[in-house]
Amino acid sequence: MLHQLEKAQQVPETHDFLKNLFLDGDLIPLPFQKYLAPWIAKRRTPQIEKQYEEIGGGSPILRYTKIQGEGMAKLMDELNPETAPHKFYVAFRYANPLTEETARQMKADGVTRAVAFTQYPQYSCSTTGSSLNELYRKGKAGDFGKDIEWSVIDRWGTHPGFIEAVAQNIEAALAKFPESSRSETVLLFSAHSLPMSVVNRGDPYVLEVSASVSAVMDRLGHSNPYRLVWQSQVGPSAWMGMQTGEALKGLARLGKKQVVLIPIAFTSDHIETLYELDLEYAKEAREHGIEVHRATSLNDSPVFIRALADIATAHLRQTAKTGPTSIQVGLRCPGCKNETCGAQKTWFARGGR
Numbered sequence: 001m002l003h004q005l006e007k008a009q010q011v012p013e014t015h016d017f018l019k020n021l022f023l024d025g026d027l028i029p030l031p032f033q034k035y036l037a038p039w040i041a042k043r044r045t046p047q048i049e050k051q052y053e054e055i056g057g058g059s060p061i062l063r064y065t066k067i068q069g070e071g072m073a074k075l076m077d078e079l080n081p082e083t084a085p086h087k088f089y090v091a092f093r094y095a096n097p098l099t100e101e102t103a104r105q106m107k108a109d110g111v112t113r114a115v116a117f118t119q120y121p122q123y124s125c126s127t128t129g130s131s132l133n134e135l136y137r138k139g140k141a142g143d144f145g146k147d148i149e150w151s152v153i154d155r156w157g158t159h160p161g162f163i164e165a166v167a168q169n170i171e172a173a174l175a176k177f178p179e180s181s182r183s184e185t186v187l188l189f190s191a192h193s194l195p196m197s198v199v200n201r202g203d204p205y206v207l208e209v210s211a212s213v214s215a216v217m218d219r220l221g222h223s224n225p226y227r228l229v230w231q232s233q234v235g236p237s238a239w240m241g242m243q244t245g246e247a248l249k250g251l252a253r254l255g256k257k258q259v260v261l262i263p264i265a266f267t268s269d270h271i272e273t274l275y276e277l278d279l280e281y282a283k284e285a286r287e288h289g290i291e292v293h294r295a296t297s298l299n300d301s302p303v304f305i306r307a308l309a310d311i312a313t314a315h316l317r318q319t320a321k322t323g324p325t326s327i328q329v330g331l332r333c334p335g336c337k338n339e340t341c342g343a344q345k346t347w348f349a350r351g352g353r
């Protein structure tokens with residue numbers, strides 16, 4: 001079973017993954033989306049397939065998400081026996097296991113209480129928002145079963161356990177530089193960028209990623225100079241900058257010799273750490289005379305798995321008092337014109353009813 005699911009994450013799934021992604025009107029509203037999405041996906045597939053081939057034949061996201069989920073549920077059984085047993089399910093937005101498949105499984109298992117626990121530390125309507133909209137659509141249609149009660153963990157980008165796990169991985173990367181020059185190493189935090197159209201409608205992601213970086217730097221005692229830069233722009237529109245690749249070139253021009261690259265907006269390795277950061281940017285920076293080490297992604301970090309268990313445990317205790325959703329998730333972006341966002345928020349605030 002595990003093997004089959006892992007195989008589904010491999011190169012041949014790239015086309016369907018991209019098609020589902022470009023079909024998502026909550027992520028990228030396109031004119032004639034139903035027709036344009038398959039066309040863009042098809043055109044983009046060979047290039048992205050090649051990237052997945054170069055990072056070992058697929059994305060490790062599912063494998064790590066399962067390790068994290070299993071570790072979290074086991075710890076929660078110990079930390080919070082009153083709500084045990086805890087079970088995790090994975091619902092991806094574009095690759096298998098898709099929300100509809102997971103819904104079927106949860107219905108078959110007779111689940112009556114569920115927490116939608118986003119695995120994006122910082123909230124964006126293009127990531128967590130899109131996933132919540134999908135859960136809402138499937139939930140409203142009864143795909144998860146009729147009597148399920150929902151609550152939502154919508155963001156946790158400054159949770160001390162998450163910050164500690166990131167900081168420890170930065171310290172391990174810094175230790176690879178000679179002690180004499182270690183404090184001159186630039187810490188370059190890199191997050192997936194957002195189109196300016198999303199930023200400018202009031203999406204909270206840029207602020208929240210910045211807050212994560214601030215919290216990590218506080219934890220490190222501001223031992224090094226740092227910047228937050230943005231990667232993985234797609235298409236011709238304007239995106240949040242400065243771009244990670246350009247920043248590395250700029251640092252080289254300024255005579256910087258040592259950089260630690262830090263993925264800050266995702267919890268496991270994926271195409272953007274393993275291909276873009278490691279194979280593209282780090283290689284290019286080395287050609288410009290910079291020694292680059294990448295902070296390891298959180299992956300199977302026990303400190304991080306403990307943080308997930310702590311976040312979920314605190315949530316279960318808190319929702320009994322404060323209700324199923326946070327105050328912050330209730331506010332739509334001031335520029336939001338997507339009616340599904342409003343309906344989704346109302347639905348979750350009522351516990352999925």
Ligand SMILES: C=CC1=C(C)c2cc3[nH]c(cc4nc(cc5[nH]c(cc1n2)c(C)c5CCC(=O)O)C(CCC(=O)O)=C4C)c(C)c3C=C
Nearest residue numbers: 027028048059124126127192194195234265266270271272
């Ligand atoms: C972590 C935060 C992410 C944000 C914010 C985000 C916004 C966003 N992404 C696209 C388009 C694409 N993203 C793609 C891959 C991808 N995106 C994220 C995360 C965020 N995206 C991850 C972790 C991944 C990699 C998945 C993996 O298995 O490795 C892709 C596919 C790859 C490609 O074709 O380049 C696209 C396309 C948009 C348009 C967007 C904001 C509106």
Ligand code: FES
Nearest residue numbers: 125332333336341
């Ligand atoms: S786009 Fe942010 S709430 Fe709709």
Ligand SMILES: [Fe+2]
Nearest residue numbers: 192193232234
């Ligand atoms: Fe993306």
